[in-house]
Amino acid sequence: MQISQIEYFVAVAEALSFTRGAERVHIVQSAVSAGIRQLERELGAELFVRHGRTIRLAPAGEALLPRAHRILADIQAARDAVDAVRGTVRGTVALGTLAHAGSIDVLKILQAVRRDYPDIVVKLRQTVQGTRSSLADVRSGALDLALVSVSGEAAAGIELHALHAEEIAFVCSDHHRLAKRKRVVLSEIADERFIDFPEGWGNRSTVDGAFTAAGLNRTVQAEVVSFGMALELVRQDLGVAFLPESALQESELQESALQDDGVPGLWTIRTPLVWRIQLARSAERQATAAEHVLIRKFQEAGRPDASPAPGGPAI
Structure with a gap:
């Protein structure tokens, strides 16, 4: 059994394609x-x-994949040990990122890594399915690290590094019945038409958890994967939404300037809900030297604390 064969197997297993694996x-x-x-x-x-041209893992392949990841991780650890003697850090890190990362400047971090550690290669992949799929990819080894949004403090088999936290605001149009209000409680909005992200996205899970804890059901009428799209639908009075504060500040709808009382056409109400971003890695294997570099860079750029809105609704 050769190292190259293990590498080929892992590449094809993750891509489920010989062409893309190659x-x-x-x-x-x-x-x-x-x-x-x-x-x-x-x-x-x-x-x-x-x-034909489609493939899937056979039972033997499913059994081999996690062990193949560990083999490659052990090989990388051996290389790291030798590099440490020479005072260098090298390696490839598969990094998953969110569509919106709050105040975390991912591009600036990647630039710093390339400047300070030119032998580290970062393969960046932006999620199209949210935190749930990123966590699955970290567990399987398809991703080495991933920016995720987990509402709690733990995820099975995952090591989480807190990076960022911010308030989540309730947003409605300025023609909505709740416009001009300072407070809102879940029981009075449970019957609203909600605009939200698909299940599995971190911000969606945080809001769903709040309604579940209150014993309430809500209806998500529209699912989007863009904060800008969500804001536009709200502004057109097609529904209401819970959105992170930074999404309001960075939306294209606010390029003209953010007014003191909110975005024109929108009304925002502060809540004690908090959107959190963490850097996730598998707890089942040892981090490589290159991964440690990225973890440190992200931690240096992060802001893990956020205070709930004073006097906000008891959600």
Whole structure:
């Protein structure tokens, strides 16, 4: 069993495609396919179920994948130990990021890593399915690190580093019945038409948790993946929303200037709900030297504390 065969297997297993897997390891597809066939012969089992051009992991492949990740992690740890003697840090880190990261300037952090540690390669992937999918990818090893939004302090099998926290505001149009109000309680808005992100996104989970804790049900009429889109729908009085404070400040709808009483067309009410961002990594394996560098850079840039709105509703 060769290291390259393990690398090929992991790449194809994560991409569920020989073509895309070969692109990840920068090797021609024929060599990747040959390497995996040889690995299957050595193990005496098929690792993939092949149906024409589509593939999925076979039971043997599912059993091998987490162990293959650990093998590659151990190899990287050995390289790190040698590099430490020479005073260098190198390696590749697969980093997942959110569509909106509050005050965390991801690009500035990546620039600092490239400047200070030119031998570290960061493969950036922006989530299109939210925190739940990012946590799954961290557990499986498809991502080494990921920015996530977990409302609690723990996630099974995950090590979380708190980076950022901010208030979540209730937002309605300035024509809404609650416009001009200073406070709002969940029981009086449970029947509203809500605009929110899909299930599995961190900000959605925080709001869902508040309604569940209050014994209330709500209806999400529209699901979006853009804070700007959510604000536009609210401004058109097509629903109400709970949105992080920074999303209000950075929205394209406010480019003309934010007025003291809120965005024109919108009315915002502060709440004690808090949106939190953490950097997640698997607790099942040792972090590489390159991962430690990114964790430190993100921690230096983070702002993990946020105070609830004074006098806000008892949500």
